[in-house]
Amino acid sequence: MTDPILRVRSLSARIAGQQVVEDVSFDVPASGVTALLGRNGVGKTSTIRGILGLIERHGTVEFAGERIDQRPTHRIVQLGIGYVPEDREVFSKLTVAENLRLAERGGAPNRELVDELFPDLVARAGQQAGTLSGGQQQMVSLARALINDNRLLLVDEPTKGLAPLIVQDVANALERAAGSVPVLLVEQNLHVVRSLADTVVVLESGRVVHTGAAAELLDDEELTQRLLGVAAEVES
Amino acid sequence: MSTVVLLLITGLGLGALYFLVASGLSLIYGLMGVLNFAHGSFLTLGAFMGWEVARRLGQDSWWGLAASLVVGAAVGAIVAAATELLLIRRLYERHIEQVLVTVGLSLATVALFEGIWGTDPIYVDGPAWLGQTTELLGAKVPNDRFMLIIAAVLVLLAIVLFLRHTRYGLIIRAGVENRAMVTALGIDVRRAFTVVFAIGGAAAGLGGVLASHYFGYVSPHLGGSLLIFAFIVTVIGGLGSLSGAAIASVIVAVLQQFANFYLGGTGDLVVVLLLAVVLLVRPTGLLGAKA
Numbered sequence: 001m002t003d004p005i006l007r008v009r010s011l012s013a014r015i016a017g018q019q020v021v022e023d024v025s026f027d028v029p030a031s032g033v034t035a036l037l038g039r040n041g042v043g044k045t046s047t048i049r050g051i052l053g054l055i056e057r058h059g060t061v062e063f064a065g066e067r068i069d070q071r072p073t074h075r076i077v078q079l080g081i082g083y084v085p086e087d088r089e090v091f092s093k094l095t096v097a098e099n100l101r102l103a104e105r106g107g108a109p110n111r112e113l114v115d116e117l118f119p120d121l122v123a124r125a126g127q128q129a130g131t132l133s134g135g136q137q138q139m140v141s142l143a144r145a146l147i148n149d150n151r152l153l154l155v156d157e158p159t160k161g162l163a164p165l166i167v168q169d170v171a172n173a174l175e176r177a178a179g180s181v182p183v184l185l186v187e188q189n190l191h192v193v194r195s196l197a198d199t200v201v202v203l204e205s206g207r208v209v210h211t212g213a214a215a216e217l218l219d220d221e222e223l224t225q226r227l228l229g230v231a232a233e234v235e236s
Numbered sequence: 237m238s239t240v241v242l243l244l245i246t247g248l249g250l251g252a253l254y255f256l257v258a259s260g261l262s263l264i265y266g267l268m269g270v271l272n273f274a275h276g277s278f279l280t281l282g283a284f285m286g287w288e289v290a291r292r293l294g295q296d297s298w299w300g301l302a303a304s305l306v307v308g309a310a311v312g313a314i315v316a317a318a319t320e321l322l323l324i325r326r327l328y329e330r331h332i333e334q335v336l337v338t339v340g341l342s343l344a345t346v347a348l349f350e351g352i353w354g355t356d357p358i359y360v361d362g363p364a365w366l367g368q369t370t371e372l373l374g375a376k377v378p379n380d381r382f383m384l385i386i387a388a389v390l391v392l393l394a395i396v397l398f399l400r401h402t403r404y405g406l407i408i409r410a411g412v413e414n415r416a417m418v419t420a421l422g423i424d425v426r427r428a429f430t431v432v433f434a435i436g437g438a439a440a441g442l443g444g445v446l447a448s449h450y451f452g453y454v455s456p457h458l459g460g461s462l463l464i465f466a467f468i469v470t471v472i473g474g475l476g477s478l479s480g481a482a483i484a485s486v487i488v489a490v491l492q493q494f495a496n497f498y499l500g501g502t503g504d505l506v507v508v509l510l511l512a513v514v515l516l517v518r519p520t521g522l523l524g525a526k527a
Contacts, residue, residue, distance in 0.1 A: 105421075
């Protein structure tokens with residue numbers, strides 16, 4: 001078995017003095033999609049932000065065998081981590097093209113891939129990102145991550161608040177990306193989780209309460225209901 | 237009519253000075269959330285160093301004036317960048333400490349300037365043309381007002397071109413909106429902080445030399461007196477908005493001039509009342525981002 005791309009050990013994080021992640025440990029395999037699941041407010045987004053150093057955190061985080069928990073955020077990202085934040089966080093006053101240009105880290109951006117995945121953005125290159133619809137802003141957010149060659153993608157609730165048709169587009173883009181780069185995905189939509197995720201890590205009250213194969217969890221209605229508070233669509 | 241024209245052009249000249257100080261303040265606050273109370277010191281130092289250069293090259297020569305403007309801007313940029321690197325950088329997100337340090341620096345530098353150049357104003361001369369007037373729509377307008385307006389317009393254009401067409405400009409515009417997300421794209425936003433401080437310091441240093449010609453003297457308190465109005469302009473324009481700072485500079489200075497002339501020297505009071513009205517009606521300023 002290959003070493004995990006990301007190893008998180010005893011991660012704790014605080015926001016404004018409040019403990020939001022407590023002693024979280026899990027691995028992200030070097031391929032496929034790992035879904036970070038849990039009810040609202042259990043610390044999924046804080047875990048992602050803690051890994052990136054965007055909030056005050058303690059514990060050990062190893063990326064490709066290298067400790068990154070003492071590094072500033074920009075150095076962690078420069079190692080090859082793409083980040084798609086919750087709520088998109090596009091730069092609303094910059095154009096679509098400027099949002100993408102800002103995100104380019106190296107000399108050879110994946111322009112063709114981005115143009116192919118999000119043709120709508122090509123047509124709207126000169127439009128201010130703040131004037132785009134929610135779905136289009138999510139495309140910009142995803143494109144900013146996919147424009148670079150990454151070794152890991154951290155994707156936080158990419159389908160939140162989107163229309164079903166756009167959800168499918170986002171899922172397709174992530175599936176395409178996951179073919180070449182491992183993904184740690186926070187997602188509430190279990191249909192998307194089922195279609196993309198290989199493994200799952202479930203949080204409750206800031207702690208890991210379950211890890212395993214995605215299908216195992218989602219096929220177990222009682223377990224899904226108990227851990228996530230929602231009924232999974234069990235495949236027949 | 238001629239009085240109105242004179243007040244208007246003089247107001248625009250004063251507005252140009254306010255803008256040169258407020259542009260840096262606004263960019264620095266917008267990107268870093270730092271209220272830089274030491275900004276006036278960059279202006280004063282620029283003015284003193286500009287005067288030192290001009291008097292060696294000949295205060296009445298255009299070369300002396302040009303060199304003083306360049307040196308004033310350069311000194312402002314260097315000292316501002318050094319301030320950011322040595323003092324401010326370790327205090328990001330610590331707003332009370334930032335205020336204490338920048339206020340302390342402004343007080344200490346005034347004392348330093350008094351120690352070096354004395355407490356009395358030093359009168360400044362320039363090329364003879366600056367002391368003359370040009371007739372415009374019946375008004376005899378002092379020529380230095382035109383120099384101030386042209387300088388401020390050039391600075392505004394230069395900053396806009398820099399922000400729109402350079403990578404650092406892109407980083408700064410994005411950082412004003414969401415600094416954390418810029419770092420999450422793998423960008424060391426701290427370098428942009430230093431660049432913004434340097435740009436603000438250069439504008440302030442340039443403004444210092446121009447202010448010494450507008451007021452006719454340079455003194456250790458020159459920056460402090462202009463800083464108060466520059467802060468008012470920055471708040472009225474909207475913290476972080478360069479266009480807002482430019483518009484508010486003109487409104488505040490012109491209003492101040494007219495109130496001083498027609499309302500018995502109440503210009504400062506009218507400006508403070510305007511600030512209060514803007515804060516009540518539109519707390520984010522004319523072009524500031526909505527909370």
